Amino acid sequence: MSARGNPPPLFPGRPEGAQESSSGSAPLADRMRPRTLAGFVGQEAILGEGKFLSSVLSSRPLPSLIFWGPPGSGKTTLARIIAAETQAVFLPYSAVLAGIKEIKEALAELRRVRTDRDRPAILFIDEIHRFNKAQQDALLPFVEDGTVTLFGTTTENPSFEIRNALLSRCRVLVLDPLSAKDVEAIVLRGLADPDRGLGKPGEFLSPEALRHIVEISDGDARVALNALEAAVAIAEHRGLPAVDVAVSEEALRTKALLYDKDGEEHYNLISAFHKSLRGSDPDASLYWLARMLAAGENPLYIARRMIRFASEDVGNAAPGALSVTLAAAEAYRTLGSPEGELALAQAAVYLATAPKSNRVYVAFSRAMEDAKSRGSHAVPVHLRNAPTRLMRELGYGRKYQYPHDFADAFVPEEYFPETLGRRTYYEPSEAGHEKVIAMRLQTWWGALRKK
16 A cells, blocks of 8 residues: 555556555666655656646546656656545556557446545556547547546647547646756665665766766656666676766766766867857868767757757748758657768758858847836737627727738737837848848838837
8 A cells, every 4th residue: 555545446456556666676767766746856847836736636526637748757657646646546558558448448347336436547548649549539438427537648749649639638747858957866866775776875876977877868767767777787797886987888888978077078069069050160060060979979969959059040040940950850869870960960061051140039038038027018908819709898809900901911000018118129130031031120110110
């Protein structure tokens, strides 16, 4: 039984999942799975008093949830913790391994024998996006009549992968990748825990090895704990006094970056790469890209930095830059190393040789500063939506001028709050496509825009 004294399962012998295995033969990542919210690391945006998850736990009936986030971010763990906290019947299935017929039979049995309606019943489906439309539709009757609360995990955008009929009956819980600080805390806990962890002192893992495991795991707690377990096993087998960076490389099968003790070289390399791109030097950009890849840097980290660069330093001077960098990241995810690295090189050359403008970056910073410092100004009545009769009677949307009814689909209109007044944030440069944008804005707004 759990610490809260869960009742016996409705289906004897069926694993309910609210309890965690304490077997030493289970992988470290499974043994270290938190059992309570207090033990959960990360996801501060949805945890804590007054946050999303606290409202879920207090809701009755328990809402159906889709846990959307990257691998190793805690989707399954949070689902199991909610089941334990609410003392729910927990029916776990994998969309990869289980068929819809098996699940429907279990739900029909649950509907027939269940008598305690105060105790939630959770149908947990891991990787629910792998179910096709017909399989997802088959779950609807059981969700609609309250037989079960559906919990599903997915790494894919629910808007594209989950049927609208099912998604409309669920709340989406968005999980972020774990930060490096979160992963480090999880690794050190797994190393030191004497009961479920490895029971090793902190010095058994060198700072360089810890840094390598954290960096390469890329926000995935499962990858980090698996690497830790493998590294400790290698060190123990060889009689080593500690896990050094060479052992962590072997455990991850990935060469570590050439860090100094403060990790400065990592930041030096990415800084040199970024400044070479900004300086429009494709040759230097390729050199620093090659240096990082040769050192074992995570290629997707480099891809993310180029995606950011496309918006921050190229912007609307070459609007295609964002598409090129996103495509390069997806190409690498598809091909892996070394084939996918060529797509990163292509994107780097495109960014280095593209016209540059940081005007969108500057404009957004100005708008964000106003949004944070100038209060919450009311939306003008003519810009408000009016889906109900009352709203229409209150004048919502009245006097709004529909641009498509005018020549060139433009009509001068006031889109700022009256109490704020017109502001000018975006001032396009003369570089690349922004020169066209500047001419267009001058034609439309002319003297209304501040110079």
